[in-house]
Amino acid sequence: ESPTNISRVLEFRMMPYGEKHYLLIARDITQISHVEQVRKDFVANVSHELRTPLTVLSGYLEMLKESPEMPQSFIDKAFDEMGTQSTRMQSLVEQLLALSRIEASTERVYEKVVNVPQVLRTIEIEAQSLNKNKGHSIEFEVDEGLQIYGVETELRSAFSNLIFNAINYTPNGGKIKVCWGKEQDRARFKVIDNGEGIPEEHLSRLTERFYRVDKARSRKTGGTGLGLSIVKHVLSHHNSKLEINSDVGQGSEFSFAFAKQIIAIKE
Ligand code: ADP
Numbered sequence: 092e093s094p095t096n097i098s099r100v101l102e103f104r105m106m107p108y109g110e111k112h113y114l115l116i117a118r119d120i121t122q123i124s125h126v127e128q129v130r131k132d133f134v135a136n137v138s139h140e141l142r143t144p145l146t147v148l149s150g151y152l153e154m155l156k157e158s159p160e161m162p163q164s165f166i167d168k169a170f171d172e173m174g175t176q177s178t179r180m181q182s183l184v185e186q187l188l189a190l191s192r193i194e195a196s197t198e199r200v201y202e203k204v205v206n207v208p209q210v211l212r213t214i215e216i217e218a219q220s221l222n223k224n225k226g227h228s229i230e231f232e233v234d235e236g237l238q239i240y241g242v243e244t245e246l247r248s249a250f251s252n253l254i255f256n257a258i259n260y261t262p263n264g265g266k267i268k269v270c271w272g273k274e275q276d277r278a279r280f281k282v283i284d285n286g287e288g289i290p291e292e293h294l295s296r297l298t299e300r301f302y303r304v305d306k307a308r309s310r311k312t313g314g315t316g317l318g319l320s321i322v323k324h325v326l327s328h329h330n331s332k333l334e335i336n337s338d339v340g341q342g343s344e345f346s347f348a349f350a351k352q353i354i355a356i357k358e
Contacts, residue, residue, distance in 0.1 A: 136300065248322075289339070294337065302316060
């Protein structure tokens with residue numbers, strides 16, 4: 092009998108029991124089969140995501156080989172497209188490695204102090220360079236004395252994923268605000284944008300691997316669909332959780348807070 096209303100997966104086995112009887116053993120394998128399904132979906136997704144750029148690459152290579160007399164404009168376009176597709180594969184492989192590193196991470200969170208304001212300053216420089224063609228106004232409001240215990244590389248990727256997403260999913264000339272500060276006795280990181288927003292029905296699935304609201308749009312910005320999944324794992328390693336508020340056409344707010352036990356210095 093199932094206590095919840097989800098459907099259960101059961102495995103039955105029948106064994107002889109004495110001379111005239113059989114023993115029927117039922118095992119609830121709902122959890123095992125769910126994990127197995129998630130694994131299969133992941134492998135299928137990775138293969139699909141890698142196959143797409145590979146197909147484009149080999150198509151162009153074949154064409155260049157078969158017809159070397161093509162107009163120069165076509166050859167230029169082919170090389171551009173091949174460059175885009177190999178960069179795409181590269182970032183996919185890098186993000187996959189980052190994800191598996193974080194999932195398997197045994198680094199202790201309470202050993203090293205991370206100078207978050209300093210980390211945010213380096214991300215701000217990268218953000219401004221990504222912002223060159225976008226023309227957003229990006230404002231950083233940072234409590235310079237607020238540091239926490241944690242794993243620097245992991246936290247850096249959580250902060251930058253959210254900031255780069257805000258830049259990518261906000262139409263040119265938007266407004267983005269990044270905040271790092273105290274909220275009661277906790278430390279909170281917040282990225283607010285006035286971009287396209289996310290329809291309510293997608294919110295609960297955004298941190299799933301490869302989940303995107305609009306696949307074509309995400310590809311155009313160089314997205315892999317793994318960023319928020321990385322953020323989720325980093326946060327769970329640091330005992331925190333991603334909070335998302337969004338209104339379509341108005342913008343989004345991605346934020347998370349760290350417990351007071353993790354705060355290292357507050358001047
Ligand atoms: P991607 O590599 O596609 O950006 P993410 O895991 O970082 O993957 O994000 C998943 C999806 O969430 C994106 O494809 C996009 O649809 C949506 N998203 C993320 N951040 C924002 C944002 N600031 N505004 C609107 N949509 C967003």
